[in-house]
Every structure is written in structure tokens, then in C-alpha cells.
Amino acid sequence: MNTPHSTLQPAIRECADAVALIAAHIQDEQLQGRTPCEKFTVAELVDHLGLTLQSAARAARKEAQPAAGAGSAVSPQDLADCASLAAVAWSEGAAYEGTTEFGPGEMPADFAASITLQELVLHGWDLARATGQSFGVSEGTGQVALGVVEQVAERARNNGSYGAPVPVPDDAPDLHRALGASGRNPGWNG
Template identity: 45%
Template sequence: MARGSLITSTAATTIEVVRAVDRLDAATPCAEFDVRALAEHLLTWGPSLAGAGRKESVPPREGVRVGDDWADEVEAQVREVAEAWSDEAAWSGTTHMGGPTEMPADLVGGMVLVELLVHGWDLGRASGQRPEWDDDVLEFALDEVAKTADQGRAMGVYGAEVVVPDGASTVDRVLGLTGRDPGWRP
């Protein structure tokens, strides 16, 4: 499956999850965020992630606060990100992620896909859902996280690795590498 299709598929599952979340104050597996703060995080960084797919340097939004229509806002932002990265040209050359530093576009695209998947999982678990992604998406995400996990931990983006048992599912392996406990419950 082409990378643009992978991100479109990832976004579709994440949007389904967002639509089924019913409490903004629910805890998430992402320790520093409840659902409201995680939605605000997605809306803060979404324009930068979409801009990166269009090869534009777009700063993160400041002062984002979600209201009653938060799910519509998050859905629109996730769709914009997926649209920008659905073009295979987005994955070539270099791009910016909200700042002046150029980065390999395929690295940023992988980070964007993982961001949508992991935060979709966070929102799903916060609301008692068990989101599922295509095997192609999960294998791609695992490869991307494996390449960047140490750097992500050094930057504070990922927590300490959560060791998962041999034979764990691909999604559990992705989650463990990002510092999430696949068995987390609200």
C-alpha cells in the first residue's frame, strides 16, 4: 500500500474514534493529557503537520481551547493532515515541521502517521474503544517507531519503553516502543 493511502487509512480510523468519544475530562494513556488536552494538542500541532505535507513551514497554533464542537474541529484537522500527506510527493525531499529546520519528508510523514495512530489509540482507550488499523498501517508504524524511538525518548516525545511479551500484536509493539502500556485501562 502506498504511504499516502496508509495515512488516509490511519486518519479514517482515528476520526471514527473521535466521533465516539463522549467525555472531555476522561483520562488517557498519555499521562499528561486528558481527552480535552489531547484534542487541544492535535489542534495545536495539526496545522504544522498538514503544512509539512505541503512543504510549508506552518507554526503550531497558540492558545487552542476546545469547545462543544471539538470533535468536528479535530475531524477537520485530521482530514486536512491526511489530505496533505496523501500525495506521494509529500513524502519526497525535505520539509519543515513548524519551524525552520529542514527534515527528510519521509521521516516527518512517518512521524505524522504514528502521531495519528497513537493518539487515536489514546482517545479510543480513554473512551473504552478498541480501535483497529489495517495490518499494512501497523507494520509501517512499527518500522517508523523502531527507527525513531530512541530519538523520540531523548526529545521527551516518547516515554520509557514498555516491554511487551514475545508474540505481542503489532499495535502493542508500536505502543510499547512509544512508552505506552497496551493494557492501559481508564
């Protein structure tokens, strides 16, 4: 990944703030609802994203990751806290240096930051759509997200994380183009 931390850092912060706001407005009756990420209900996606962001914060701080399945269930309020903690952890310049443990193992720290951003963008948008909220990010953050999604798309499709690309007009906002590249339909409506 060649996305500089000076670009990733503000994008992670903006998306983490958006996710925290969305999480704060998720209602209990929405937790069993469908999401654009077909393998997850709202509750399951809150849990997945919260645990991923906990792991991302540890990766930024260069801390060891716990054994798989060691985390406890994440509530929407917990997700808001996890998003904020991940943003703070990735606000340190040293977080982007060297290697770190994240997901499947050790990787370059700047790549772990890129994965953190794509998780925030894609799953933040998923949660917003599933709960009738908006996921508004600046054009600059949309552009950074598109670059990250395009860089990881082939690998993500091969491991089943992304679906087949969804055609999106070339003049669509970068966020919509990132969604399409990840296999999401920007017009998803439940």
C-alpha cells in the same frame, strides 16, 4: 527514515480515518478524563493532536508554519476535520519529496510523514482507550507503525516524548509492539 511513501500513504489514510471516527464519538463528559498519555486529558490530547495534524498538513504542502501558540483550541469535531485534511495532504506523492518545515524545524519530508503517522497511531490509540472505543488498524498499518516507532524511539525517549519501553510479547500484534516501544501499556484501562 527509509519508509517509502507507497507504504506511509495508505497507513496515514487508515489511521486518519480511525482518528476521525474516534473524534466523532467523543462525548463532552469524557473531555476531562485521563488518557494513556499521562500529560494530557482527553481535551488536551484532542487539542494537541489537532494542532499537530494542522501542522502536518502544512508540512505536506510545503507551507510555512505559524508562530508557536498561533492555533486556536481544537474540538473533537475539529480533530476529525484535521485528520482528514492531513490524510489528503499526504496523499500527494510530491509531499514526500525534498524537505519541509515541521515541529522543531526543517526536516526531510518523508520523515515528517513518518512523524505524522506515529502521532496518528499513538494518540489515536490513546484517545480510543480513554473514551472506551476501539482503535482498529490493519496488520499492514500496524507493521508500518511499528517500524516508524522503532526508528524514532531513542530520539523520542531522549526528548521526553516516549517513556521507557513496556515489555510486550514478541508474538503480539505489531500495533501492540509499537505501543510498547513508545512506553505505552497496550492493556491500559484508565
